[in-house]
Amino acid sequence: MSIAISLNEVRKSFGPTEIIRGVNLNIEKGERHAIIGPNGAGKSTLFHLVSGRYNLSGGSVSLNGEEISNLPPYEIYRKGLSRSFQVTNIFPMMSVFENVRCGIMWSKDYKYSFWHLVDRERELNERTQEVLAEIGLTDRQHVPAGVLTYAEQRALEIGIASAGGADVIMLDEPTAGMSHSETDQAIALIRKITEGKTLVMVEHDMGVVFDLADRISVLVYGEIIATDTPENIRNNKAVQEAYLGAEAEHA
Amino acid sequence: MFELLFFSLLNGVVTGLLLFMLASGLTLIFSMMGVLNFAHASFYMLGAYFAYTISTYVGFWPGLILAPILVGLVGAVVERYGLRHVHRWGHVAELIFTFGLAFLIEEVVQFIWGKDTKAYQEPEVLQFALFNFFGQDFPAYKAFMLLISISIFVVLLLILTKSRIGLIIQAAITHPNMTAMLGHNVPLVFMGVFGVGAALAGVAGVIAGPALGTFPGMAVVLGPIVFVIVVVGGLGSLVGAFVASLLIGLLQTFAIALDYSVNDLLMLFNITTDADSALRDLWTLSLPQIAPLLPYLLLVLILIFRPTGLFGKRET
Amino acid sequence: MSNISSAQSAPGSSLFKVFRPWIFLAVLLIILPFIFSSGISVYTMNLMGIFIIFALSYNMLLGQGGMLSFGHAVYFGLGGFMSVHFMNYIEYEIFILPMFLVPIFGGIIGLIFAVIIGSFSTRRAGTVFAMISLGIGELVAASSLIFVAFFGGEEGVSGDRTMGPNVLGFDYATDVEVYYLIAIWAFITIALMYMFSRTPMGRMANAVRDNEERAEFIGYSQRKVRFISFCASGFFAGIAGGLFAINFEIVTEENLNALTSGVVLLMAYIGGVGFFIGPIIGAVVFTLLQTLLSNYTEIWQLYVGVLFVLTVMYAPQGLTGILAMHLPVIRMKRVGPLLMPYLRIGIPTIICLIGLVGLLETVHHVRSMPADQTMMSLAGLEFDTHSVLPWVIMVVFTVVGGFVAKSQAPQFREAWEEAHAPVSSDGGSAK
Numbered sequence: 001m002s003i004a005i006s007l008n009e010v011r012k013s014f015g016p017t018e019i020i021r022g023v024n025l026n027i028e029k030g031e032r033h034a035i036i037g038p039n040g041a042g043k044s045t046l047f048h049l050v051s052g053r054y055n056l057s058g059g060s061v062s063l064n065g066e067e068i069s070n071l072p073p074y075e076i077y078r079k080g081l082s083r084s085f086q087v088t089n090i091f092p093m094m095s096v097f098e099n100v101r102c103g104i105m106w107s108k109d110y111k112y113s114f115w116h117l118v119d120r121e122r123e124l125n126e127r128t129q130e131v132l133a134e135i136g137l138t139d140r141q142h143v144p145a146g147v148l149t150y151a152e153q154r155a156l157e158i159g160i161a162s163a164g165g166a167d168v169i170m171l172d173e174p175t176a177g178m179s180h181s182e183t184d185q186a187i188a189l190i191r192k193i194t195e196g197k198t199l200v201m202v203e204h205d206m207g208v209v210f211d212l213a214d215r216i217s218v219l220v221y222g223e224i225i226a227t228d229t230p231e232n233i234r235n236n237k238a239v240q241e242a243y244l245g246a247e248a249e250h251a
Numbered sequence: 252m253f254e255l256l257f258f259s260l261l262n263g264v265v266t267g268l269l270l271f272m273l274a275s276g277l278t279l280i281f282s283m284m285g286v287l288n289f290a291h292a293s294f295y296m297l298g299a300y301f302a303y304t305i306s307t308y309v310g311f312w313p314g315l316i317l318a319p320i321l322v323g324l325v326g327a328v329v330e331r332y333g334l335r336h337v338h339r340w341g342h343v344a345e346l347i348f349t350f351g352l353a354f355l356i357e358e359v360v361q362f363i364w365g366k367d368t369k370a371y372q373e374p375e376v377l378q379f380a381l382f383n384f385f386g387q388d389f390p391a392y393k394a395f396m397l398l399i400s401i402s403i404f405v406v407l408l409l410i411l412t413k414s415r416i417g418l419i420i421q422a423a424i425t426h427p428n429m430t431a432m433l434g435h436n437v438p439l440v441f442m443g444v445f446g447v448g449a450a451l452a453g454v455a456g457v458i459a460g461p462a463l464g465t466f467p468g469m470a471v472v473l474g475p476i477v478f479v480i481v482v483v484g485g486l487g488s489l490v491g492a493f494v495a496s497l498l499i500g501l502l503q504t505f506a507i508a509l510d511y512s513v514n515d516l517l518m519l520f521n522i523t524t525d526a527d528s529a530l531r532d533l534w535t536l537s538l539p540q541i542a543p544l545l546p547y548l549l550l551v552l553i554l555i556f557r558p559t560g561l562f563g564k565r566e567t
Numbered sequence: 568m569s570n571i572s573s574a575q576s577a578p579g580s581s582l583f584k585v586f587r588p589w590i591f592l593a594v595l596l597i598i599l600p601f602i603f604s605s606g607i608s609v610y611t612m613n614l615m616g617i618f619i620i621f622a623l624s625y626n627m628l629l630g631q632g633g634m635l636s637f638g639h640a641v642y643f644g645l646g647g648f649m650s651v652h653f654m655n656y657i658e659y660e661i662f663i664l665p666m667f668l669v670p671i672f673g674g675i676i677g678l679i680f681a682v683i684i685g686s687f688s689t690r691r692a693g694t695v696f697a698m699i700s701l702g703i704g705e706l707v708a709a710s711s712l713i714f715v716a717f718f719g720g721e722e723g724v725s726g727d728r729t730m731g732p733n734v735l736g737f738d739y740a741t742d743v744e745v746y747y748l749i750a751i752w753a754f755i756t757i758a759l760m761y762m763f764s765r766t767p768m769g770r771m772a773n774a775v776r777d778n779e780e781r782a783e784f785i786g787y788s789q790r791k792v793r794f795i796s797f798c799a800s801g802f803f804a805g806i807a808g809g810l811f812a813i814n815f816e817i818v819t820e821e822n823l824n825a826l827t828s829g830v831v832l833l834m835a836y837i838g839g840v841g842f843f844i845g846p847i848i849g850a851v852v853f854t855l856l857q858t859l860l861s862n863y864t865e866i867w868q869l870y871v872g873v874l875f876v877l878t879v880m881y882a883p884q885g886l887t888g889i890l891a892m893h894l895p896v897i898r899m900k901r902v903g904p905l906l907m908p909y910l911r912i913g914i915p916t917i918i919c920l921i922g923l924v925g926l927l928e929t930v931h932h933v934r935s936m937p938a939d940q941t942m943m944s945l946a947g948l949e950f951d952t953h954s955v956l957p958w959v960i961m962v963v964f965t966v967v968g969g970f971v972a973k974s975q976a977p978q979f980r981e982a983w984e985e986a987h988a989p990v991s992s993d994g995g996s997a998k
Binding site: 093101160 | 767778785791841
């Protein structure tokens with residue numbers, strides 16, 4: 001029962017092309033797990049399959065021992081899995097404050113209530129301020145989210161995903177397109193919000209991966225070719241050939 | 252009975268092909284630009300009014316050519332200076348814009364031509380009965396409408412399948428974002444398609460004006476029906492639009508021709524009904540009565556059970 | 568961006584600040600009939616109240632929930648028909664019920680139909696939703712002409728609002744009494760709709776509007792969020808319909824057809840769908856145009872059409888959006904420097920408009936009047952439409968006014984930008 005997410009022979013095809021070709025993976029509770037792999041390996045697709053954005057073509061996914069295959073995203077979220085997106089996916093016309101607050105509402109059990117006035121819910125608003133402070137957007141809370149800078153939007157993206165206090169947080173390339181200093185801040189932020197939680201992340205920046213991850217899975221052409229500690233992955237022959245080698249050639 | 256079926260069939264096909272002239276333009280515009288043009292039937296109305304005005308000076312035949320060209324120009328101007336401007340605010344804004352345009356065109360038509368029905372008539376050479384079948388006349392003008400509709404259909408088919416521009420349009424329908432990459436001037440293609448779509452609607456107006464009446468409400472009468480057709484046929488499918496046009500055309504003519512009521516149906520089962528009950532309207536409900544409802548009923552059912560439409564591949 | 572900025576209450580702000588706009592609204596509603604006491608103004612204000620509720624309910628869909636409906640009159644009209652039937656039940660003493668409660672039944676029938684139709688139409692937003700709403704709208708409007716027993720056919724159904732038990736001496740024999748009935752209902756429903764927008768449900772309606780996909784990843788089913796908004800919207804539209812029935816004592820097919828659906832879209836959009844008060848302003852402006860403008864000109868609908876299309880093209884945030892653009896300037900007390908540029912561009916624009924309107928009216932007069940009636944009066948001026956001078960004056964007004972206004976545009980833009988220039992990035996009232 002210490003397994004947070006378990007993927008069993010997960011497959012996904014778009015028309016005739018099979019993108020995910022039988023992935024088996026167990027992620028333990030409290031673990032920080034990174035999924036790496038070359039472009040087009042299917043990392044984001046795998047995320048979409050776990051979080052309910054896509055339906056599986058085969059196999060099954062379970063969360064904390066409970067089957068979640070093909071459930072709609074909101075059901076999966078309610079079972080304790082929250083995620084961010086690679087392409088910033090926020091509520092652009094609403095204020096930053098509202099963005100974060102909406103991310104908290106379900107976890108505070110408001111559901112579809114139309115008999116609570118959000119501005120009067122002290123605990124909800126205090127928690128919102130906490131999250132805003134965490135992601136460093138307290139000063140910007142009244143601005144419509146659509147006008148934030150790119151780095152701020154990325155921080156908000158992580159904030160929305162973590163605000164509800166889900167046990168399992170999946171981050172899809174949280175530092176994509178960030179400068180060095182921004183990346184350092186992002187790493188600190190991710191460390192902070194995933195304290196005592198399970199983190200699954202897709203990341204291209206190897207610095208971030210080796211800094212944060214307890215274990216790493218390498219996804220190549222829809223298959224996981226290795227899952228191990230960062231140290232062992234670094235020395236894994238197959239990985240070097242399939243992935244790091246390819247990267248080195250490009251460089 | 253046979254002559255009833257025969258004439259209903261013929262009338263249904265005439266109506267259906269007429270509807271297709273509108274639906275084809277609407278489908279092309281939607282497929283390429285993603286805009287469901289609410290004002291499409293307004294171009295049809297403009298076609299009728301332009302042709303009427305032209306016919307008062309130089310007769311029917313020049314209007315048949317000139318009016319659609321004028322309507323096409325109006326359409327191109329609307330695309331260039333209206334739609335393209337609104338485009339940046341998204342599809343909902345575009346839909347609202349075309350909705351407002353439909354409202355405005357109706358007002359402008361009333362301003363210019365007044366509220367009454369115009370005496371726009373078929374040319375005298377066509378004012379005779381082509382043939383007589385079981386004592387019922389078939390007017391030559393209807394045959395003319397049929398002829399025009401079929402020719403336009405054939406020309407459209409040839410252009411779309413055989414010509415270069417047709418291939419570009421087809422490519423744009425299936426891969427809306429690809430054409431730009433192939434180096435075509437997309438804004439110009441859009442303007443052209445919008446103009447041609449409007450012109451097609453204009454042709455429909457020119458030939459339908461004398462038969463169905465030229466009055467400021469003619470767009471409102473036909474507009475929603477054309478919408479039904481493109482949605483039922485499947486948004487973006489020309490084949491679907493064709494089938495749905497004929498389907499709706501036949502549905503409407505047959506429903507009007509076959510005078511059966513719920514009462515008749517119940518009589519079959521020997522059930523009698525109370526003529527004074529609050530549900531009396533239900534018992535006396537007859538096919539001709541519900542004829543105007545049928546397209547919308549079909550629309551709602553299709554949208555619930557098959558949102559892609561009969562032939563559509565993509566759901567909006 | 569979707570609320571009255573002044574009613575924004577951070578936790579802990581004083582109660583008075585929260586209630587200030589509502590007290591203002593209540594006082595305004597009470598004293599209005601004393602200021603505008605003529606028959607036509609009371610008639611106009613009654614219609615305004617009804618349209619305000621109707622337009623606000625529409626904006627729960629379009630502005631708050633991102634659902635473009637072309638068939639919202641269905642719920643308004645059905646609410647109206649149900650209410651007028653209830654008025655008749657009261658008259659024939661089938662029920663004993665004070666008249667002022669009748670709109671509730673309008674609301675309930677609106678809610679019931681919204682539940683039925685929303686159960687399938689809210690599955691999708693965007694074009695599919697718009698098309699279903701159009702189809703349902705046409706379907707119900709066409710059905711209403713068939714089912715004569717309930718809808719009364721072409722003539723509609725009429726009732727008598729003076730029946731029923733007399734509460735506090737109100738028997739609604741005069742329009743002013745009906746005014747207060749509508750005002751009370753308007754106050755309650757405006758408050759309820761505003762509060763709805765400030766509940767978790769209302770917040771999520773905005774979230775789904777902004778990004779329906781992401782809403783699902785924070786625990787909410789987009790379909791259910793839309794469905795609940797849709798039901799609430801149908802309920803309030805039904806109440807508006809009920810008030811319409813009481814006010815006019817007749818409801819016809821026209822109240823649920825595409826025209827009325829179009830009018831409510833127009834009101835909400837002209838007012839500004841991005842703001843809670845937008846539809847209120849839209850309803851007020853539209854009613855004024857409808858009742859006042861139609862006294863002076865036959866082609867008022869043409870002007871409304873032009874206004875609508877111009878709004879969609881150049882002011883997608885509506886009239887409220889234009890007003891809101893001035894808030895930062897007012898807050899920074901920089902109205903002064905803008906005054907001159909405004910006059911310099913405003914006066915020629917008005918001259919141009921006078922010329923244009925004059926031309927349109929004169930053309931309309933020439934075309935619609937018998938050929939021998941060449942004299943017309945416009946804004947108190949009598950002139951002969953067949954003489955050259957009036958035409959020349961109007962054309963000169965239009966061309967010169969337009970030209971001067973255009974030449975002033977760059978300077979105006981400069982002044983405008985200067986007035987806004989060092990706006991700090993706190994984004995004003997947006998929240």
